Amino acid sequence: MALAAAAERVRDFHLRQKQESWDYHDAHGNRLGQRVTALDRVGIYVPGGKASYPSSVLMNAIPARVAGVGEILMTVPAPGGALNPMVLAAAALAGVDRVFTVGGAQAIAALAFGTATVPAVDKIVGPGNAYVAAAKRQVFGQVGLDMVAGPSEVLVICDGSADPDWIAMDLFSQAEHDEQAQAILLTPDADFRARVEASIARLLPTLERRDIIAAALAGRGALILVRDLDEAIALANRIAPEHLELAVADPERWLADVRHAGAIFLGCHTPEAIGDYCAGPSHVLPTSATARFSSPLGVHDFQKRTSIIQCSPAGAAVLAATASVLARGESLTAHARSAEYRRKPES
Secondary structure, X not given: OHHHHHHHHHHHHHHOOXXXXXXXXOOOOOEEEEEEEEOXXXXXXOOOOOOOOHHHHHHHHHHHHHHOOOEEEEEOOOHHHOOOHHHHHHHHHHOOOEEEOOOHXXXXXXXXXXXXXXXXXXXXXXXXXXXXXXXXXXXXXXXXXOOOOOOOEEEEEEOOOOOHHHHHHHHXXXXXXXXXXXXXXXXXXXXXXXXXXXXXXXXXXXOOOHHHHHHHHHHHEEEEEOOOHHHHHHHHHHHOOOEEEEEOOOHHHHHOOOOOOOEEEEOOOOOXXXXXXXXXXXXXXXXXXXXXXXXXXXHHHHEEEEEXXXXXXXXXXXXXXXXXXXXXXXXXXXXXXXHHOOOOOOO
């Protein structure tokens, strides 16, 4: 079963991300450390307007389950009152505890504040449309958020060695999400660009979602001729794309030069579509250039860290001297005196 195989790969990848608690003792006998614990309850928003996304269930819920979250709730629209069976199957495989058939901004509000039937959560994750994104912005602070996602995007860098049909279909695979999706090709090979353009014209009429793809390509798509691959990489770092395909003969040569991307797909045999479904890493990625400072969704998004501090009597005396000076420098004398009370070890 494809869903089970994908779930296993996603789980295996995220098991390697789990952080553990740690502590140590310094030279004065003070204990310092970090306790890592999972969130109590999280809410997963799964889109369901123009298409059903069982893959999003796996990519959001499995990292939460690996982290040890106490309870996982899921909201998903049910157009016409019907739920996609694959979405429910994915929820069962991923360990979702409860499913609520509600979508849009109202789902975000329900998860953030709670209702008579939907418990309030500590964090909301999962992408949605513009209304969902706007609602997430408004409830931030009441709950934690993974990110405020924009339209999906892919940037493909080619040196001309790839099959143009493959690249055209890679661009289509992002453009078919919705009319606001972004699909861009950068290549220094003018002939290759022309061949990709010809592939687009020939293959587009064969696709079921061709109207959506055509609108996305017309509004936010581009086939751009660059001077060389160095310029392509520089532009990629400026764009900071959600998905970056290095469809070149030697992708390893350029990997270290990429500083900003949600996920990097190396070589012509690694389409972004595989990352969307079953490679292993979560497909919930930073969009709209936020890869400059954000990371893919992972186990760390469902764990929190608490600092542990325990002073020995002798250690307190040493640290109190430092704290006292700094506190008085900030004119916070109560802080200083609190520390100074510990300067003499108990006899």
